[in-house]
Amino acid sequence: MLRAATDADKENVRVWRNHPTVRAVSLTRDEISPEQHEAYWQSLRDNPTRKVFIFERAGVAAGVVTFFDIDQSSRSAMWGYYLDNAGLEARGELLPAWIKIQREAVRFAFGELGLDTLDGEVLDANEAVRRMNTRNGFEEIGTEERVIDGTPTVVHTIRRVRQPGD
Template structure:
């Protein structure tokens, strides 16, 4: 289940984002300080061009989905997500949660936000996510090289379009 993030979720979202496995596949890899996170949280929650949702698995907060650069009029947005890797691993639910959060987020984009296009970015060496994206209708439409923490990395811009025939 996806639900709007609440202030009570702020600390958990920061802990999930700072997990080494999440940072390793992110476009920013530094440990985010509580002050930096609080500033982001405060500036994000009331913006019309953002949606921050908490993913709950069996009633337990287990991840976050962020839609940003959300343009409801144009029907497009960028997005990203990450999970509570430690908690889900302890419960033996990391893989099914990873599958479920993406599927729920994409459905939310189409059904709740009414989007026609959903954009994201994935690192070239994140092969599992690249394969999963393709299985879920995302295509790699552009590739570029960026510097992340002093390292040159290849980043793929991915896009999915709504399966609706009424576009």
């Protein structure tokens, strides 16, 4: 289930994003300070182009889904997600949560948010997510090289368009 993030979720969101495994597959890898996170959190208020949701598994907060660059006129957005890796690993639930968060986010985007197109980005080296993206109907529509932490890194743009039944 996805629910709107609240101020009570703020610190969990920062801690989960700073997990080494999450940072390793992110487009920005710096550890986020409490001050940086507070500024980000405040920027979400009254921002119709960015929405943050908490993924719950069995009633427990377990991840974050962010929709950004939301364009209501074109019914499109970018998105990204990450999980509470440490908590889910400790409970032996990481793999099933990882599979479910993407499916729920896509359903939410095309349902509650009313989008027709959902775009994202994934690192070339993140093979597991690239395979899951394909299984969930995303196509890689573009590739570019960016410098991340001083290293040239291949990044793929992915897209999923609303399908009948979404």
